Amino acid sequence: MYSIKVLTISLSFSLLMSCEQELGNTNSEVGAIGQNAMITSAHPLATKVGLDILRKGGNAYDATVAVQFALAVVFQRAGNIGGGGFLVLREKDGKTAALDFREKAPKQASRDMYLDENGEVIPMKSRFGHQAAGVPGAVAGMWELHQQYGVLDWNVLIQPAVELAFYGFTLTNDAANQLNLKQEDFIKANRETPWTVNAAGWQLGDTVKLPELAATLSFIRDMGRDGFYKGIVADQIVKEMNRGGGLISVEDLEDYQPKWREPVTGSYRGYKIISMSPPSSGGVALIQLLQGAEQYDFGKSGHNTSEGIHLMTELARRVYADRATYLGDPDFYDVPVDMLLSSAYNKERFSTIQLGQKTLSNEIKEGEVDIIESVETTHFSIVDANGNAASLTTTLNAYFGCKVLVRGAGFFLNNEMDDFSAKSGVPNMFGLLGAEANAIVPEKRMLSSMTPTILEKDNELFMVTGTPGGATIITSVFQSILNVVDHGMSMQEAVNAKRVHHQWLPDRILVEEGGLSQKVADQLKALGHEVEYRSSWGKIDAILVRPDGSYEGAADYLRCDDYAEGF
Numbered sequence: 001m002y003s004i005k006v007l008t009i010s011l012s013f014s015l016l017m018s019c020e021q022e023l024g025n026t027n028s029e030v031g032a033i034g035q036n037a038m039i040t041s042a043h044p045l046a047t048k049v050g051l052d053i054l055r056k057g058g059n060a061y062d063a064t065v066a067v068q069f070a071l072a073v074v075f076q077r078a079g080n081i082g083g084g085g086f087l088v089l090r091e092k093d094g095k096t097a098a099l100d101f102r103e104k105a106p107k108q109a110s111r112d113m114y115l116d117e118n119g120e121v122i123p124m125k126s127r128f129g130h131q132a133a134g135v136p137g138a139v140a141g142m143w144e145l146h147q148q149y150g151v152l153d154w155n156v157l158i159q160p161a162v163e164l165a166f167y168g169f170t171l172t173n174d175a176a177n178q179l180n181l182k183q184e185d186f187i188k189a190n191r192e193t194p195w196t197v198n199a200a201g202w203q204l205g206d207t208v209k210l211p212e213l214a215a216t217l218s219f220i221r222d223m224g225r226d227g228f229y230k231g232i233v234a235d236q237i238v239k240e241m242n243r244g245g246g247l248i249s250v251e252d253l254e255d256y257q258p259k260w261r262e263p264v265t266g267s268y269r270g271y272k273i274i275s276m277s278p279p280s281s282g283g284v285a286l287i288q289l290l291q292g293a294e295q296y297d298f299g300k301s302g303h304n305t306s307e308g309i310h311l312m313t314e315l316a317r318r319v320y321a322d323r324a325t326y327l328g329d330p331d332f333y334d335v336p337v338d339m340l341l342s343s344a345y346n347k348e349r350f351s352t353i354q355l356g357q358k359t360l361s362n363e364i365k366e367g368e369v370d371i372i373e374s375v376e377t378t379h380f381s382i383v384d385a386n387g388n389a390a391s392l393t394t395t396l397n398a399y400f401g402c403k404v405l406v407r408g409a410g411f412f413l414n415n416e417m418d419d420f421s422a423k424s425g426v427p428n429m430f431g432l433l434g435a436e437a438n439a440i441v442p443e444k445r446m447l448s449s450m451t452p453t454i455l456e457k458d459n460e461l462f463m464v465t466g467t468p469g470g471a472t473i474i475t476s477v478f479q480s481i482l483n484v485v486d487h488g489m490s491m492q493e494a495v496n497a498k499r500v501h502h503q504w505l506p507d508r509i510l511v512e513e514g515g516l517s518q519k520v521a522d523q524l525k526a527l528g529h530e531v532e533y534r535s536s537w538g539k540i541d542a543i544l545v546r547p548d549g550s551y552e553g554a555a556d557y558l559r560c561d562d563y564a565e566g567f
């Protein structure tokens with residue numbers, strides 16, 4: 001049997017504090033300032049783990065590994081070892097790279113696996129339970145990052161997560177609420193009641209100790225990627241699959257490999273945009289949006305005016321239609337990235353936009369969709385004292401993924417298979433459509449919207465940005481850039497600002513509550529738009545380089561527990 005080795009490296013006492021005591025950055029105009037380094041993530045404890053690593057002499061990529069594993073403990077609904085993600089990095093000398101550690105379809109997956117005998121999609125089969133899980137990529141991705149870029153020992157980076165899991169941490173209000181919301185799902189998805197089920201209901205300040213997860217993390221700490229993809233943990237995953245009819249096999253786990261990709265690049269008003277390439281649609285779509293936006297004076301239109309929102313909507317309508325048709329895993333489908341990013345293509349693509357009238361989405365391309373359901377995932381941004389930058393978005397897809405907690409191993413599996421197009425013309429949980437490019441094929445990666453992004457100005461680092469939010473990720477990252485570049489906001493103001501979203505279909509503009517004056521809403525309706533209000537979405541965690549070279553870390557603390565700190 002295994003033993004849990006903890007406390008080989010001391011963890012500062014502050015890491016065990018309640019999150020509520022840590023939500024310190026309440027300045028609504030300027031975020032946290034760091035003269036040398038900055039981290040902003042979904043959870044104060046994860047940010048502090050990363051800062052500890054930087055202070056020990058680790059670089060941004062060491063801190064990235066440590067934050068990813070810490071989030072897998074303290075932010076279990078989206079932080080993960082059972083999911084995957086994307087990283088865009090820029091080294092201090094300007095070299096860039098993109099790491100794809102997206103999940104893959106299991107070898108036994110098949111194109112019509114979520115259809116019934118009449119060829120109709122079986123509701124929830126791609127979203128809930130064992131068959132919804134893709135082969136996890138997170139641990140292999142972090143191992144690969146460390147092999148190529150790390151300076152501290154691997155075990156030093158994983159140890160804080162082991163200790164957080166073993167000694168426990170306290171729940172924030174939001175974490176308790178999210179657990180309470182999913183109680184029935186946890187019971188339904190697991191044969192044995194998992195720790196997440198609490199008949200009395202979770203509350204702010206409850207202490208959570210996760211010895212099984214601590215054991216899993218200690219295998220990873222001691223054996224690297226093999227501690228997850230081989231041996232006891234791999235056996236536990238496969239046994240869990242067998243319990244619920246899931247498809248992930250021993251071979252799937254052993255064969256999983258992350259991939260280095262060339263980031264996609266573009267420019268916007270003199271800023272260089274470096275973002276994630278396929279199999280995420282995020283970077284391509286973001287650069288298309290920015291190419292379109294450059295043809296208009298958004299600064300003059302003003303923030304969240306009817307003209308600005310109308311133009312963003314018309315751009316997004318066209319870009320998301322392209323996404324549905326052309327984007328998928330480039331290892332399986334010839335994604336026309338060059339065409340989609342060419343200025344000639346985009347000039348033509350956006351040429352039908354009219355200032356005084358909306359375009360009908362079904363004139364762009366036909367499709368039937370229902371509503372966006374959820375806006376989950378998590379993002380963090382890091383800059384170290386040498387100016388190395390990391391922008392990482394990672395996910396289980398829905399909060400707590402497919403809701404299956406691997407028995408004995410203590411972590412949730414993703415439900416990323418829902419990001420494939422189960423059937424052409426039928427939307428996934430984000431209301432996104434797909435086609436051949438994103439059809440299910442064994443070992444293929446499902447299309448993503450994750451958009452970890454870095455901006456340069458005059459060949460120097462300028463911004464690190466990204467957010468969770470499913471389909472809304474692309475438009476939220478787009479607005480974080482427009483808010484700074486066109487509207488002159490600080491990074492914190494750009495993060496705080498109310499967002500809007502359009503994604504071609506459904507043909508309506510989503511607006512965060514309180515985001516529009518009645519006058520602007522009326523003007524949008526007069527242009528033919530339907531406006532629908534939602535409470536909030538996305539959690540941008542971004543860093544801006546200030547004119548004096550210091551860093552402004554902006555955490556989305558108004559929408560959740562996100563926390564920025566620098567030194």
Ligand code: GLY
Nearest residue numbers: 397448449450470
């Ligand atoms: N699972 C959400 C995304 O990858 O976009």
